[in-house]
Amino acid sequence: MKKEVPLAICFIVALIYIVSNYFTGVEFLATMKDLLDKWYLSVDAIVVAIGMVNLAQIHGRRVANKREGWLFSLWLMLCMFGMFFVSIFWFKGTTHVGWNFMYKMIISPMNATVYSTLVFYIGSAAYRSFRIRSMEAGILLVVAFIMMLGRVPLGAMLLGGNQAFATAADWLLRVPNSAGMRGIQIGAALGGIATALRIMLGIERGYLGGTGE
Amino acid sequence: MWEKIANVDRRVIYALMILVIALALLNPIGMAIVPSQATIDAYNYIEAMPNGSIVWLGMEFSSGGVTELIPAAQAIIRQGFKKDFKFVCAGMWQQAGDMAEMAFSIVEKEFPDKQYGVDWVNIGYKPGGEVLLPALINDVNEAAKGIDHRQNQLSSLPLMSQFKTIKDADLIIIFCTGTPGEQQYIKHVTGPLNIPLIESAISVSVPGIMPFVQSGQIKALIAGMKGAAEYEALVGVPGPAMAGMDAQSFSHGLILLFMILGNIGYYATRNKKG
Amino acid sequence: MPETLVNVGTHLQAIFTILLITVIFKDNPAYRFAEHTFVGLFAGYTVALSYFQYVRPNVKDQLIGKGELHWIVPIIVGLLMYTRYIKPIAWLSRYSLCFTLGIGTGYVLSKDMKPFFVDQVRATFLPLWGTGDWWTTTSNWIYVVGTVTALVYFLFTLQKKGVQGGISKIGRITMMVAFGAAFGNTVMARVSLFLGRMQFLLGNWLKLISIRV
Numbered sequence: 001m002k003k004e005v006p007l008a009i010c011f012i013v014a015l016i017y018i019v020s021n022y023f024t025g026v027e028f029l030a031t032m033k034d035l036l037d038k039w040y041l042s043v044d045a046i047v048v049a050i051g052m053v054n055l056a057q058i059h060g061r062r063v064a065n066k067r068e069g070w071l072f073s074l075w076l077m078l079c080m081f082g083m084f085f086v087s088i089f090w091f092k093g094t095t096h097v098g099w100n101f102m103y104k105m106i107i108s109p110m111n112a113t114v115y116s117t118l119v120f121y122i123g124s125a126a127y128r129s130f131r132i133r134s135m136e137a138g139i140l141l142v143v144a145f146i147m148m149l150g151r152v153p154l155g156a157m158l159l160g161g162n163q164a165f166a167t168a169a170d171w172l173l174r175v176p177n178s179a180g181m182r183g184i185q186i187g188a189a190l191g192g193i194a195t196a197l198r199i200m201l202g203i204e205r206g207y208l209g210g211t212g213e
Numbered sequence: 214m215w216e217k218i219a220n221v222d223r224r225v226i227y228a229l230m231i232l233v234i235a236l237a238l239l240n241p242i243g244m245a246i247v248p249s250q251a252t253i254d255a256y257n258y259i260e261a262m263p264n265g266s267i268v269w270l271g272m273e274f275s276s277g278g279v280t281e282l283i284p285a286a287q288a289i290i291r292q293g294f295k296k297d298f299k300f301v302c303a304g305m306w307q308q309a310g311d312m313a314e315m316a317f318s319i320v321e322k323e324f325p326d327k328q329y330g331v332d333w334v335n336i337g338y339k340p341g342g343e344v345l346l347p348a349l350i351n352d353v354n355e356a357a358k359g360i361d362h363r364q365n366q367l368s369s370l371p372l373m374s375q376f377k378t379i380k381d382a383d384l385i386i387i388f389c390t391g392t393p394g395e396q397q398y399i400k401h402v403t404g405p406l407n408i409p410l411i412e413s414a415i416s417v418s419v420p421g422i423m424p425f426v427q428s429g430q431i432k433a434l435i436a437g438m439k440g441a442a443e444y445e446a447l448v449g450v451p452g453p454a455m456a457g458m459d460a461q462s463f464s465h466g467l468i469l470l471f472m473i474l475g476n477i478g479y480y481a482t483r484n485k486k487g
Numbered sequence: 488m489p490e491t492l493v494n495v496g497t498h499l500q501a502i503f504t505i506l507l508i509t510v511i512f513k514d515n516p517a518y519r520f521a522e523h524t525f526v527g528l529f530a531g532y533t534v535a536l537s538y539f540q541y542v543r544p545n546v547k548d549q550l551i552g553k554g555e556l557h558w559i560v561p562i563i564v565g566l567l568m569y570t571r572y573i574k575p576i577a578w579l580s581r582y583s584l585c586f587t588l589g590i591g592t593g594y595v596l597s598k599d600m601k602p603f604f605v606d607q608v609r610a611t612f613l614p615l616w617g618t619g620d621w622w623t624t625t626s627n628w629i630y631v632v633g634t635v636t637a638l639v640y641f642l643f644t645l646q647k648k649g650v651q652g653g654i655s656k657i658g659r660i661t662m663m664v665a666f667g668a669a670f671g672n673t674v675m676a677r678v679s680l681f682l683g684r685m686q687f688l689l690g691n692w693l694k695l696i697s698i699r700v
Contacts, residue, residue, distance in 0.1 A: 002578045002581070003578075003581070006581035007585060009582060009585045010585035011589070013585075013589025013590055014592045016593065017589075037347055039560060039564070040586075040587065041340055041341035041345060041348060041541065041561075042561035042565060043565040043587060044342065044344070045540075045541035046565025047568045050568060051534075052533075055530055057572065072519050072523045073523070075524065077527065079528045080527035080531045081531065082527075083530075084531035093364045094310065094337070094362055097492070101488060102532070107525070109500045109503065109504060110529075111529065112277055112683055113504045114522075114525060116508075117510060119230065119680060120511045121511075123226055123471065124226050126472050127226060130475060131475065132476055136659060139660060139663045140663045140664075140666055141472070143668055144670040146671070147668050147671025148465045148675075150671075151436075152465050153246060153462050156247065166249065172667075173419065173423055175629050175633075176629055177420050177664055179632075180633055180634075182424040182611065183633070183634050183635075183638045183641070184637060184665070186607050189599055189604050190604065192599060193600065193604075196592040197592075199588055200592045207584060208584075224511075224512055227511050227512065231685075234682060235685060239695060280680060281679045338540055340537055343594065344590060396602075396603070400603075404601070415676045416675035417673045417676035419672050427630075428609075428610030430602065437672065438675060439675065453700055456686070461678055
């Protein structure tokens with residue numbers, strides 16, 4: 001009941017998808033697959049709130065135990081539940097001016113800003129870690145160098161309008177980069193398929209952990 | 214001196230980067246933008262589509278992709294509306310609906326005759342990740358639960374009477390920052406249904422996408438901000454991507470300079486220590 | 488959106504942008520305030536959006552409106568995920584997890600093989616002679632050799648000695664070119680992120696440049 005039934009569900013559901021993919025004329029299988037697709041969308045929409053529950057649990061504990069930074073945690077929960085309840089009971093949809101204000105003026109720009117700080121870390125990392133310590137590191141640096149000059153107009157400007165850097169960068173992207181990436185991606189695809197098979201057959205069960213017993 | 218070169222304080226690098234970007238934006242020198250073959254291919258492919266085609270726009274990104282992808286999206290919308298394309302947008306990413314609204318914010322001013330519901334529809338975000346795509350192949354209305362991003366009933370929008378499933382799209386253009394993205398479209402939609410796929414991707418994803426371009430699974434790729442700037446140039450309406458290329462150039466130059474300095478410092482101090 | 492709201496929003500956006508960027512110099516309370524505000528608002532936004540876009544029409548129109556009772560199944564399956572937080576019945580969440588994993592593995596096993604393995608292998612069969620253009624022939628050789636050697640690099644069951652070691656080394660060099668290209672492109676992506684915020688600060692907020700984002 002606690003392990004076997006869930007594993008059986010996983011196996012049967014996966015089997016329906018596989019069989020329906022290869023036996024396309026069987027209406028029952030196609031209908032089952034379509035129904036499962038629709039159900040999945042609903043399940044996914046409902047489990048979205050798990051992030052909110054997680055945050056409430058972690059930050060709720062910090063507030064309750066008055067740990068360092070608990071005021072920030074309290075503020076986070078106020079913002080989270082405030083945004084949620086105000087949206088549901090006041091905005092009531094994505095066309096309300098309040099919703100648009102919150103998204104366009106606060107959430108979206110903050111989201112972009114959080115990511116934008118990465119530029120500083122990559123700049124600092126390039127300076128501190130990009131050392132030619134071996135032939136491979138040298139190749140990596142030279143390619144990065146050509147790419148960084150070829151993907152911006154600076155490369156052409158330095159060569160007095162000649163597009164040599166851009167041409168080289170384009171070729172590097174299309175040929176050796178694409179070949180290396182393809183090798184990695186074929187490996188990853190086979191790895192993904194093998195892992196999926198292990199999960200389907202119940203050999204890989206690590207994901208069942210964290211729920212006791 | 215070599216020690217100093219090898220150990221510049223990271224905050225100095227940060228401050229210089231801010232300064233360089235700000236100066237380049239305040240005093241642009243207008244470096245020439247020469248469209249690459251890849252961007253020209255994308256432009257020509259879209260240009261060759263028949264007038265009035267229905268185009269699916271997959272807005273598979275969030276605010277982090279705005280700078281690189283919105284300029285490309287807006288340039289494509291400009292090109293498409295000139296050819297009377299009809300656009301249907303949706304996405305597996307939560308901010309898809311808002312991203313589409315941002316991209317289409319140019320319509321009211323530049324294409325006053327184009328109407329929402331007739332010339333374009335924003336279905337917005339729908340949950341399910343990649344499972345959304347097979348659901349869209351079956352029935353768009355059902356997968357979207359009958360409502361668009363603006364909470365209209367899809368059945369009330371004239372364009373949706375011609376667009377019952379994603380199979381009705383003549384061309385699929387996606388704007389991606391990661392997963393779910395092109396791989397999910399190739400796997401579920403464009404591969405099995407043989408619908409052409411064009412992608413605009415952020416620069417960081419470009420190397421990983423190249424094998425799909427080489428295999429023809431992606432017909433053309435608009436690569437990052439450079440691609441977006443080139444597309445703006447091809448469409449003939451300069452925008453934020455073109456305006457940002459000077460700053461891109463100088464910040465690249467600064468990072469390259471620090472890479473060189475870092476290596477000089479490393480070798481000089483290493484030999485000393487040795 | 489009314490003009491006043493846009494103005495207020497622009498100032499708020501600018502303040503939060505600056506607060507979030509300050510972290511690159513030093514972690515500080517102002518940054519932590521902005522960070523917690525963002526995380527809280529974003530979590531609330533995500534759940535509310537999911538409710539507007541899917542859960543509400545699903546329950547109101549389909550389950551209650553049309554009486555399509557089968558929608559109770561995904562709702563229950565979705566809600567079971569939350570039993571993770573109630574220890575005695577935490578195992579029930581496995582039903583939900585296994586259902587979603589079943590669909591995920593089913594799709595991987597039925598759909599991944601062709602586009603990510605067969606089509607990729609097929610696309611690597613490039614003409615190695617008789618292309619009529621020496622540069623295309625050279626590029627094709629590099630492509631084929633690069634892909635095959637990158638794949639050989641991942642054969643961990645064979646010792647990397649002799650011929651196998653040599654082939655692996657070529658594979659590693661190919662991948663270094665790919666990583667160099669990835670680094671060069673990553674720099675552009677990260678600069679773009681920050682550039683967008685600077686265009687906002689200098690354009691929309693301070694009105695020093697004509698670009699508006």
